Amino acid sequence: MAGIYIHIPFCLQACHYCDFHFSTNLTNTSQLVAELCRELVLRKSYLPHNTPIESLYFGGGTPSILPTEEIRKIYQTVRENYDCQLKEVTLEANPDDLEEEKLEAYLKLGINRLSIGIQSFNDEVLRFYNRSHHAVQSFAALEKARSAGFKTLTMDLIYGYPHADHSIWQQDLAKTLELAPDHISAYCLTIEPNTALGIWQKKGKFDAASEDFQAEQFEILQQTLAPVGYIQYEISNFAKNNAFSLHNSNYWKGVPYLGIGPAAHSFDGQNRGHNVANNARYIKMLQNKQLPFQESKLSREDRINEYLLTSLRTIWGTKTGFLKEHYDWDILTEKKKILNDFQAQGLIHLDGETITLTDRGKLLADYLASALFI
Ligand code: SF4
Numbered sequence: 001m002a003g004i005y006i007h008i009p010f011c012l013q014a015c016h017y018c019d020f021h022f023s024t025n026l027t028n029t030s031q032l033v034a035e036l037c038r039e040l041v042l043r044k045s046y047l048p049h050n051t052p053i054e055s056l057y058f059g060g061g062t063p064s065i066l067p068t069e070e071i072r073k074i075y076q077t078v079r080e081n082y083d084c085q086l087k088e089v090t091l092e093a094n095p096d097d098l099e100e101e102k103l104e105a106y107l108k109l110g111i112n113r114l115s116i117g118i119q120s121f122n123d124e125v126l127r128f129y130n131r132s133h134h135a136v137q138s139f140a141a142l143e144k145a146r147s148a149g150f151k152t153l154t155m156d157l158i159y160g161y162p163h164a165d166h167s168i169w170q171q172d173l174a175k176t177l178e179l180a181p182d183h184i185s186a187y188c189l190t191i192e193p194n195t196a197l198g199i200w201q202k203k204g205k206f207d208a209a210s211e212d213f214q215a216e217q218f219e220i221l222q223q224t225l226a227p228v229g230y231i232q233y234e235i236s237n238f239a240k241n242n243a244f245s246l247h248n249s250n251y252w253k254g255v256p257y258l259g260i261g262p263a264a265h266s267f268d269g270q271n272r273g274h275n276v277a278n279n280a281r282y283i284k285m286l287q288n289k290q291l292p293f294q295e296s297k298l299s300r301e302d303r304i305n306e307y308l309l310t311s312l313r314t315i316w317g318t319k320t321g322f323l324k325e326h327y328d329w330d331i332l333t334e335k336k337k338i339l340n341d342f343q344a345q346g347l348i349h350l351d352g353e354t355i356t357l358t359d360r361g362k363l364l365a366d367y368l369a370s371a372l373f374i
Helices: 029-042 068-081 100-109 123-129 135-148 167-179 196-202 211-228 246-252 279-287 300-311 320-327 336-344 365-372
Strands: 002-008 053-060 084-093 113-119 152-159 183-188 231-234 237-239 257-260 265-267 272-275 293-296 348-351 354-357
Touching: 002 068, 002 246, 029 068, 029 257, 029 279, 053 068, 053 246, 068 084, 068 100, 084 246, 100 135, 113 123, 113 135, 135 152, 152 167, 152 211, 167 211, 183 211, 211 231, 231 246, 246 257, 246 300, 257 272, 300 320, 300 365, 336 348, 336 365
Parallel strands: 002 053, 002 257, 053 084, 084 113, 113 152, 152 183
Antiparallel strands: 183 237, 231 237, 257 265, 265 272, 272 293, 348 354
8 A cells, every 4th residue: 555645846835844845826726736736647556566555645835725617637547547545635724715616626536535725713813933824724624624525624723823822722611622623733843944933043132942842832732642541653643533644654664655746755665855946947848858856765774763753643553574574673672771771760561562652752752862872
């Protein structure tokens, strides 16, 4: 099984924290979609021969700003060129784009999961982030999606907005629970250097929240969602009623995926690669029948470390038997002292052949994984 990710590199406006690849110039959307379809055809052989596709993910950028007809063209190209055994088809949407007609068209196409970029229910915070929507539109979007017939909805939230106390985050979580989506992704506000927030921070116009403040909000998140049935199946992802994201879970389990579109990443099960992160160059290369893709070979060490970094963040944990079987590496012997120390500090559980993080350990996930690197 494998997945396909389609990157739609367009947004209405630039969010102040965002360092994904996107453009606010919407003049060449049709041309870019035509080239996305061409890339889908040209890269048919990227995935191991005839691998069935079980998940399709329209991400971005903002897929929901494209006319539905463009989404249909891409979807149809996937169907015509790949062995589709689709169980999950996700589309990322912003609350201000979700009109009834569009939602019905998505459902008819076969999109069965909507990922809605809510980020906060506080209008002051949304303005600070330069989001294109208001809080009231988030409530309306959820209601419209449900009435249209969407059963699986996921909401993206951001915590760590600098404020005197945790009241804004607590209110955001309370409103999220009122809406009761089956799936929530919550990310900490990270200040990237080339974003508006990064530039303001460098000029001294803005102070990010401290690490302690962010850690407290992460704990509030865990403590709010666990009692009402959400399972934290990955550091930033929570689901109830078994609504785990198949597409993302497969990423973390090392299942191959094909990434299509500018800046999209791919993994063929052995090596990774990425596409050129520039819309005009992407279009030009494909028009010249050149693939916009560059492969990066992974060494044995890279693969082990990647596996540690991703598996440790999940509820399924790091399987010591997997490392032995695939890489002939015995982490229990090689990292015995570190594992014992982490266990004694209450940061990990070591249960037979599985290493998982405790709630305290989840605060330090990347540090713990890197301490276990080969
Ligand atoms: S809508 Fe999403 S991709 Fe677009 S700028 Fe905002 S955060 Fe980035």
